[in-house]
Amino acid sequence: MLADILPPSPVVPTVDFNADGAQHGLLRLPYSRDDSAWGSVMIPIAVVKNGEGPTVLLAGGNHGDEYEGPVALFDLARTLRTEEVHGRVIIVPAMNYPAFRAGTRTSPIDRGNLNRTFPGRPDGTVTQKIADYVTRHLLPLADVVLDIHSGGKTLDFVPYAAAHLLDDKVQEARCFAAVAAFGAPYAMRMLEIDALGMLDSTAEAMGKTFVTTELGGGGTARAATIAIAKRGVRNLLRHAGVLEGGSEPGEGTRWLDMPDGQCFHFAEDDGLLETCRDLGDAVRRGDVVARVHPIGRTGRAPAEYRAALDGILAARHFPGLVQTGDCVAVIGTVDP
Numbered sequence: 001m002l003a004d005i006l007p008p009s010p011v012v013p014t015v016d017f018n019a020d021g022a023q024h025g026l027l028r029l030p031y032s033r034d035d036s037a038w039g040s041v042m043i044p045i046a047v048v049k050n051g052e053g054p055t056v057l058l059a060g061g062n063h064g065d066e067y068e069g070p071v072a073l074f075d076l077a078r079t080l081r082t083e084e085v086h087g088r089v090i091i092v093p094a095m096n097y098p099a100f101r102a103g104t105r106t107s108p109i110d111r112g113n114l115n116r117t118f119p120g121r122p123d124g125t126v127t128q129k130i131a132d133y134v135t136r137h138l139l140p141l142a143d144v145v146l147d148i149h150s151g152g153k154t155l156d157f158v159p160y161a162a163a164h165l166l167d168d169k170v171q172e173a174r175c176f177a178a179v180a181a182f183g184a185p186y187a188m189r190m191l192e193i194d195a196l197g198m199l200d201s202t203a204e205a206m207g208k209t210f211v212t213t214e215l216g217g218g219g220t221a222r223a224a225t226i227a228i229a230k231r232g233v234r235n236l237l238r239h240a241g242v243l244e245g246g247s248e249p250g251e252g253t254r255w256l257d258m259p260d261g262q263c264f265h266f267a268e269d270d271g272l273l274e275t276c277r278d279l280g281d282a283v284r285r286g287d288v289v290a291r292v293h294p295i296g297r298t299g300r301a302p303a304e305y306r307a308a309l310d311g312i313l314a315a316r317h318f319p320g321l322v323q324t325g326d327c328v329a330v331i332g333t334v335d336p
């Protein structure tokens with residue numbers, strides 16, 4: 001096995017994963033640099049354990065400009081009481097901590113996109129070292145893994161929890177049952193456009209029950225999407241048997257599909273975005289969902305982006321200006 005020949009992780013946790021009680025500690029990742037020769041990146045982590053039972057790993061801040069996860073998980077870490085837990089909850093509210101502190105998707109240290117870096121390397125960049133620690137030290141402890149994303153500064157989504165179609169149909173059913181339990185307004189059978197190096201595929205390959213989310217975006221978090229995240233993490237803990245009680249349903253969940261690559265609509269020119277539909281709006285195949293206006297001079301016709309499928313607008317480009325290659329719109333098809 002590759003894991004046998006890799007050097008040990010340089011990351012040192014200040015928590016004991018096997019101790020009962022609530023611990024608030026740090027993952028200390030050595031980072032030697034000009035302004036701190038023996039410096040470290042200190043990643044907050046909480047462990048709440050009470051006896052035997054399943055382990056749930058809850059992660060936010062995989063991308064540093066997505067805020068529902070950090071808000072819900074810093075809040076949960078502070079409020080979760082040992083007595084209400086059966087088993088163990090491991091909480092990492094801001095996994096790519098340097099990116100989170102910078103408010104950017106990728107790390108300011110090495111430009112690492114953590115969710116394209118898995119399984120990582122113990123002898124690589126800071127971002128690769130974070131991925132390696134999660135892969136070899138946190139994922140093996142977990143039965144259920146939740147990674148909370150939203151759209152960041154450049155995308156905005158209807159709020160959904162999601163899992164992927166998997167070859168192992170038993171595992172796939174476990175993942176979708178957990179997605180349903182999360183109780184977001186939407187649930188997605190998700191197709192990835194760029195799955196290589198994701199925490200998702202790494203956790204799934206290890207047989208974990210894995211749930212991801214896209215809860216909003218635009219480089220902030222709204223009251224409504226924070227409430228979805230807070231309710232969802234507790235619902236998932238109940239579903240896993242770590243907390244008692246049944247799932248607290250929201251307003252009901254609509255199931256969406258991303259059946260193939262036609263869901264994604266990419267800009268073929270730079271310009272000014274005119275959104276023609278809002279998130280959650282119904283669209284028919286052929287409807288114009290966005291126009292991109294040339295901005296060099298007046299009098300030129302905009303490029304039109306038409307829905308390739310019937311469904312709803314599930315995601316859109318967020319900033320007002322578009323660059324060639326940006327994802328302008330994503331259509332999710334609606335389950336009958």
Ligand code: ZN
Nearest residue numbers: 063066149150
């Ligand atoms: Zn993300």
